[in-house]
Amino acid sequence: MYRWQNKVVLITGASSGIGKALAIELARRGASVGLVARREELLAEIVDQIKSDSGMALPLVADVNDANAIRGQADRLRLEFGPIDVLIANAGIGGATHAIELQPAQVAKVINVNVLGAVNSVAAVLPEMAERGKGQLVAISSLSAYRGLPKSAAYCASKAALSCFFESLRIDLMNSGVNVTIIHPGFIKTPFTAGRKAKMPYLMDLDYAVDKIVRAIEKQKKTYAFPWQLASIVRLAMIMPTFMYDRIAARNSFRE
Numbered sequence: 001m002y003r004w005q006n007k008v009v010l011i012t013g014a015s016s017g018i019g020k021a022l023a024i025e026l027a028r029r030g031a032s033v034g035l036v037a038r039r040e041e042l043l044a045e046i047v048d049q050i051k052s053d054s055g056m057a058l059p060l061v062a063d064v065n066d067a068n069a070i071r072g073q074a075d076r077l078r079l080e081f082g083p084i085d086v087l088i089a090n091a092g093i094g095g096a097t098h099a100i101e102l103q104p105a106q107v108a109k110v111i112n113v114n115v116l117g118a119v120n121s122v123a124a125v126l127p128e129m130a131e132r133g134k135g136q137l138v139a140i141s142s143l144s145a146y147r148g149l150p151k152s153a154a155y156c157a158s159k160a161a162l163s164c165f166f167e168s169l170r171i172d173l174m175n176s177g178v179n180v181t182i183i184h185p186g187f188i189k190t191p192f193t194a195g196r197k198a199k200m201p202y203l204m205d206l207d208y209a210v211d212k213i214v215r216a217i218e219k220q221k222k223t224y225a226f227p228w229q230l231a232s233i234v235r236l237a238m239i240m241p242t243f244m245y246d247r248i249a250a251r252n253s254f255r256e
């Protein structure tokens with residue numbers, strides 16, 4: 001059985017949504033958690049909440065795009081709680097992008113946070129993990145990584161890149177003692193999806209999704225896509241002829 005006690009976990013994007021819920025849940029299970037995000041006051045509140053529940057947590061204010069800042073905060077976490085056992089690269093942003101209104105600066109922002117932010121996070125922990133021959137790198141990708149979706153070019157591209165990046169790492173790190181887990185969630189109720197008018201099929205409660213993510217990390221799954229209903233539809237979409245996929249996808253936009 002997996003034990004979270006004495007595990008040190010670095011979570012990016014921990015001020016809100018999935019990252020916040022993971023931090024609270026893993027601390028409740030006995031892990032010492034380092035919470036990375038930009039909004040200092042939110043991190044302070046979450047850390048207070050964890051500590052008042054007798055948990056161990058450290059607020060680590062940083063932008064994932066700042067490689068030195070992330071490295072510095074990872075060092076602080078190591079000094080405070082010891083070697084980092086698990087990285088959860090979760091920080092991410094979305095945003096609707098229709099082809100006709102393409103804004104390169106907006107696309108760059110999404111790719112910077114979702115891909116290069118995760119790269120910076122990995123770089124802040126991997127050398128020590130590899131040296132110890134022990135550790136786990138977790139990416140919070142998305143079911144959107146598998147095929148292009150309407151009005152989501154930047155987001156889909158960023159998640160496809162993120163998944164591929166971590167897949168390559170997983171192969172490089174085979175037999176190194178460092179495991180890689182890529183999580184591909186469907187829609188989850190968080191501030192990220194709040195207020196969207198478009199129908200989101202199989203929209204999940206946050207607690208349910210966090211439970212699934214924690215279990216996949218514990219089982220050290222190489223990749224985990226959920227909920228199974230939407231994951232099955234996506235798998236079907238992957239083998240669908242392009243002309244058929246395009247027609248179906250065009251009629252099913254999850255963005256206004």
Ligand SMILES: NC(=O)c1ccc[n+]([C@@H]2O[C@H](COP(=O)([O-])OP(=O)(O)OC[C@H]3O[C@@H](n4cnc5c(N)ncnc54)[C@H](OP(=O)(O)O)[C@@H]3O)[C@@H](O)[C@H]2O)c1
Nearest residue numbers: 013015016017018037038039063064091092187188190192
């Ligand atoms: N919700 C869903 O339906 C869903 C589905 C599939 C995948 N995901 C993925 O899950 C992850 C978390 O999403 P969520 O739903 O929890 O969204 P959320 O509630 O909006 O949280 C996003 C988190 O990312 C952090 N973040 C954004 N830019 C950052 C930056 N430059 N540096 C550091 N932290 C940054 C935010 O913190 P600050 O603003 O304080 O920096 C916040 O803590 C994302 O990668 C998202 O793509 C979400």
